[in-house]
Amino acid sequence: MTTTDPRAxxxxxxxxxxxxxxxxxxxxxxTIAEDLKDGMTGGxxxxxxxxxxxxxxxxxxxxxxxxxxxxQKLDSLKNVMLRCRLPGGIIKPEQWLGxxxxxxxxxxxxxxxxxxxxxxxxxxxxxxxxxxMHQWLNELGLDSIATAGDVNRNVLCTSNPVESSLHKEAYExxxxxxxxxLPKTRAYAEIWLDGEKLHSTDDLVxxxxxxxxxxxxxxxxxxxxxxxxRKFKTTVVIPPHNDVDLHANDLNFxxxxxxxxxxxxxxxxxxxxxxxxxxxxxxxxxxxxxxFIGLDKVLDCAASVVSVQRDWGNRSDRKNAKTRxxxxxxxxxxxxxxxEKRMDAKFESIRPYQFTSRxxxxxxxxxxxxxxxLTLFIENGRLLDYPGRPLKTGMREIAKIxxxxxxxxxxxxxxxxxxxxxxxAQIEQIARDHGLISDKVTPQRENSMACVALPTCPxxxxxxxxxLPAFSDKVDEIMAENGLSxxxxxxxxxxxxxxxxxxxxxxIGLVGKAVGRYNLYAGGNRQGTRIPxxxxxxxxxxxxxxxxxEWIAAWAKGREADEGFGDFAVRTGIVKPVVDAPxxxxx
Ligand code: SRM
Ligand code: SF4
Numbered sequence: 357m358t359t360t361d362p363r364a365x366x367x368x369x370x371x372x373x374x375x376x377x378x379x380x381x382x383x384x385x386x387t388i389a390e391d392l393k394d395g396m397t398g399g400x401x402x403x404x405x406x407x408x409x410x411x412x413x414x415x416x417x418x419x420x421x422x423x424x425x426x427x428q429k430l431d432s433l434k435n436v437m438l439r440c441r442l443p444g445g446i447i448k449p450e451q452w453l454g455x456x457x458x459x460x461x462x463x464x465x466x467x468x469x470x471x472x473x474x475x476x477x478x479x480x481x482x483x484x485x486x487x488x489m490h491q492w493l494n495e496l497g498l499d500s501i502a503t504a505g506d507v508n509r510n511v512l513c514t515s516n517p518v519e520s521s522l523h524k525e526a527y528e529x530x531x532x533x534x535x536x537x538l539p540k541t542r543a544y545a546e547i548w549l550d551g552e553k554l555h556s557t558d559d560l561v562x563x564x565x566x567x568x569x570x571x572x573x574x575x576x577x578x579x580x581x582x583x584x585x586r587k588f589k590t591t592v593v594i595p596p597h598n599d600v601d602l603h604a605n606d607l608n609f610x611x612x613x614x615x616x617x618x619x620x621x622x623x624x625x626x627x628x629x630x631x632x633x634x635x636x637x638x639x640x641x642x643x644x645x646x647x648f649i650g651l652d653k654v655l656d657c658a659a660s661v662v663s664v665q666r667d668w669g670n671r672s673d674r675k676n677a678k679t680r681x682x683x684x685x686x687x688x689x690x691x692x693x694x695x696e697k698r699m700d701a702k703f704e705s706i707r708p709y710q711f712t713s714r715x716x717x718x719x720x721x722x723x724x725x726x727x728x729x730l731t732l733f734i735e736n737g738r739l740l741d742y743p744g745r746p747l748k749t750g751m752r753e754i755a756k757i758x759x760x761x762x763x764x765x766x767x768x769x770x771x772x773x774x775x776x777x778x779x780x781a782q783i784e785q786i787a788r789d790h791g792l793i794s795d796k797v798t799p800q801r802e803n804s805m806a807c808v809a810l811p812t813c814p815x816x817x818x819x820x821x822x823x824l825p826a827f828s829d830k831v832d833e834i835m836a837e838n839g840l841s842x843x844x845x846x847x848x849x850x851x852x853x854x855x856x857x858x859x860x861x862x863x864i865g866l867v868g869k870a871v872g873r874y875n876l877y878a879g880g881n882r883q884g885t886r887i888p889x890x891x892x893x894x895x896x897x898x899x900x901x902x903x904x905x906e907w908i909a910a911w912a913k914g915r916e917a918d919e920g921f922g923d924f925a926v927r928t929g930i931v932k933p934v935v936d937a938p939x940x941x942x943x
Contacts, residue, residue, distance in 0.1 A: 361667070363690050369672035377403040378506065378582045383541035383575050384410045392547075398434035398483050410507060410583070411544055412439050412500025413486070416479070418464070420811040435464055436486060437812060438478045439503040440493065441556070443534040444513035444527040444592075445474030445764035447498075449755040452762055454496040456752050458489060465812075468748065470737030472805065472858065473510050473589075474600075474764045475503065479812050490548030499556040501544050506584040508537035508662060512605070514594040515716065515731075515765040520723045522594060525618040526611045529654060530592040533609070536563055536655045537590070537662055539583070541575055563655045568698040569663040578659055578666075585669030586677035588662060589628075592621075598711040598884045600766045601858050603627040603642040606679040607661050609654065612707045620650040622706050625661055625691075626680040629855030631941075633869065640860035640887050641680045641937040646692050647703020660698035664691060684938055711883040714846065715803045716769045719793075720780070727760070728780050730772040732792045736806050736821045737768030742791070750790025754783055768805060800835050801828045803844040805858065809851025809868065816851035818868025824849050827897065834905055838912035845908075845921040846882055849874075860887055863922035864904070869894045876900055878907075879931040882920040887934040887941065 377386075386407040391400050399415050400408055408415065417432035425432055440455075447455075455476065459468045464480025471477055481489055493499060503510050513530035516523040535557060545554050571580030589605040602608040602624060609621035627643030649657050661679075668686060670677045683691045696702050718733045739748045751770070755762075760774025775783055787793045807813070809820035827849070835841055848862035853875075859865030861884045865877040873896060877888040892903065911924045919927070926933045934941050 363686055363694070364668040365685055366668070367670065367672055371671050372674050372677075374406065374506070374674065375582055375671050377406055381407055382543075383581070384539065384543040384583075385541075385547065389547050392483065392487060395483075397431070406505075408436065410502065410505035410539065411490075411548070412441065412503040413437065413481075414439075414504060416812050416814060418480075418811050419814070419816070433464075435480045435482050438481055438486075438489060438500055439471065439510075440475045440477075440498055440500050441503050441510055441534070442475040442498070442764065443511045444530040445515060445766075446527065447762050447764065449758045449760075449762065451496045451498060452755040453752065454492065455498075456748065456755070458492055460748075462489065465740075466748075467738055467740040468751075469808065470734055470739065470764050470768045470770060472601075472737070472766050472768050472807075472856070474512050474515075474766050475510050476737075476764065477808075487548055490544075494549055494552070494555050497555045499544065499554060501557070502539055504587075506586055506588075507539055507579060508534070508584075508588045508590055510534070511537075512589075512591040512593075512600040512766055514592070514597050514599055514611075515763050515771055516594050516597060518721050518723050518729070519594070520725055520727075521616065522611065522613055522618060526592045526594050529609065529618075529621075532563070532655065533590060533592070533658050536658060537578055537588075539576060539579055565659060566656055566698070566700065568700065569656075569659045571663070571666065578662060580666050582671070584662070584666055585671045586674060588665065588679065590658065595709045596712040598714050599716060601714065601861050601884050603861055603884060604629050604855070604858055605643065606665070607658065608643055609658075610709055612648065612709065618651065620648055620707075621654060622648050622709055623657060623661075623703065625695075626683045628678050628680045629858060629860040630678075631853050631855070631860070632675065633853050633867075633875070635675070636942045638675055639937050639941040640855065641684075641941075642885060642887065644683065644688055645706050646695065647705060648707045649699075649701065649703060653699060653701050656699040656701070657695070660695045663698060664694050668694075711885065714767075714882065714884045715844070716765050716767045716771075718769070718797070718802055720784075723774075726777070727773075728775040728777065730775060730780075730783060730787065731765070732770050732772065732787060733794075733797050733802050734769050734792075735801070735825060738821065745791030747790060747792055750786060750792045753786045753790065754792075757786075758783065798832050798835070798841060799844040800832055800841075800847070804828050804831075804847045804849075806849040807851055807856035813851060815854060816868060817870055818851050818872065818874060820849045820851040820857060820868065823897075830901055831904065834901070834908050838908050840908065840912055846880065846884075862888060863920060863925070864888070864907075866900065872896055874900065876903065878925045879922050879933055881922045886922065886926075887937050888922070889931045889934050889941070891931055 413436040511534040573581040608624040623646040624643035629640040631638040763771040806820040806824040809816035850857040851868040866874040880888040
């Protein structure tokens with residue numbers, strides 16, 4: 357199937373420049389290897405600036421000191437942020453010790469930043485350290501392939517250590533899907549590892565690919581020579597816990613169990629959260645139900661959805677290129693029909709499923725096999741040694757003695773998983789001594805999240821990660837004044853409307869508009885299945901707090917039993933619910 361299929365209804369417009377650079381890149385090689393040797397700049401030239409993203413890196417600089425350097429006639433101090441590939445977020449203690457060492461010795465900021473897609477980022481890697489970093493990661497059995505760029509990103513899997521057998525099965529699927537959809541080019545190994553064997557993926561067997569989904573490009577049979585029109589995101593979710601926020605993702609496999617075993621998946625396609633302020637052609641949307649598939653069809657289904665989006669996605673306008681826009685343009689039935697043809701199977705009716713929660717269960721829980729799991733709340737995912745709270749050192753000390761594994765959650769937290777009873781007290785003591793456990797953290801803070809934003813994110817319009825902790829203090833006070841200290845509102849902050857902090861699935865969301873100014877959204881729900889609506893534009897922190905004061909007091913007095921704030925806001929008319937995002941999000 358090609359883009360000439362009339363049902364794709366593609367616009368008659370010139371291709372975006374990214375299409376040229378991907379097509380010309382010799383399967384993502386570009387001239388990155390030569391560029392690495394160019395000591396004149398700390399950055400990457402021409403197309404390589406974009407191409408390094410497919411290798412998991414973004415060029416950045418520290419925006420706090422940009423103006424000062426400009427004044428001194430100095431170029432900005434260019435460096436890269438690296439994002440690791442970690443399907444399902446599982447990492448071993450010995451790997452942790454390795455990344456801890458690299459962050460401490462070879463990055464400008466010294467931190468490990470847990471992301472809300474179950475992996476970690478190093479910020480501030482100078483050019484000379486980039487190649488050693490990839491080699492170091494490879495030694496640890498890790499890589500950063502396809503964690504950015506127009507490809508399928510890190511595949512998420514619900515962090516569910518309690519139901520360990522179901523989690524194990526679901527996690528294996530997350531890994532297999534990640535492998536199946538990875539770029540097959542050897543560019544990463546050639547550039548960063550001098551062609552050496554990739555320890556992270558080379559041993560894994562890639563499943564055969566049906567002819568119906570092949571791209572026609574021998575090197576990249578799934579993704580094609582020009583890769584995907586835009587980034588693509590996939591999850592494996594175990595209900596009733598929607599910690600991965602499936603509606604932020606293009607492709608979702610909802611695990612359906614039968615007698616404690618995995619029977620197959622409900623497939624939901626076309627979620628995504630990004631928009632542009634005031635641009636009504638852009639909108640967040642929830643994923644649509646396609647149907648149920650058995651385990652024998654999972655990989656075919658994944659490749660078929662990706663291939664339809666590959667062939668039918670809009671390659672002229674990157675703001676209209678994601679799967680949700682393709683579905684909107686061609687029609688849901690047409691998209692489903694094409695996926696069924698390519699995977700050579702029909703979707704069955706959706707099996708019953710329900711989501712009841714999204715947040716992580718902070719603290720200890722015991723799993724099916726008697727092992728213990730400790731979920732640590734890491735505010736905004738930033739692991740660093742703070743005065744009186746040496747979090748990063750604490751994690752290192754735990755990693756030195758821990759025999760199980762670590763699991764990074766989609767809420768930017770970390771689980772010390774599979775701890776035997778005999779070691780529980782020791783691990784808890786280390787965590788307490790280093791501030792990784794604090795009895796002062798409220799449920800409200802645990803259910804709040806911010807994206808990175810300033811100073812590293814080049815797209816940030818306002819603070820997010822550095823804004824949230826002090827803002828949370830004030831929200832905590834309001835909650836306490838209203839007798840709600842044991843309750844929470846899913847509250848999220850983004851530095852811009854790209855949606856990284858998943859504000860567009862929050863009960864209350866703040867989206868950066870300018871320095872110190874935010875748009876206030878409300879009306880998402882606790883399960884993460886409803887998009888919130890704009891309530892007020894371009895307001896300051898005091899104005900936001902005044903509104904929250906009123907809202908939270910009204911909620912405390914008028915809520916029905918167990919009613920979350922978002923449902924209350926919709927029921928009492930604070931905001932009209934968003935029912936059909938393309939049509940009523942901006943209405
Ligand atoms: Fe994101 C771009 C950080 C999750 C939507 N995101 C960026 C960049 C790389 C800025 C850039 O392009 O130069 C940010 C780097 C900041 C920094 O200095 O670290 C960035 N995004 C993040 C992270 C680290 C936020 C966090 O605090 O955890 C998350 C990394 C996830 C990962 O490990 O892969 C992150 N980004 C998300 C999510 C949430 C999710 O996936 O669950 C979204 C919304 C969901 C979606 O995709 O619809 C998201 N990020 C974006 C977009 C808008 C994409 C679009 O559809 O238009 C951009 C900008 C772009 O791609 O052009 C973006
Ligand atoms: Fe940067 Fe905007 Fe994403 Fe925040 S939402 S990390 S400011 S791109």
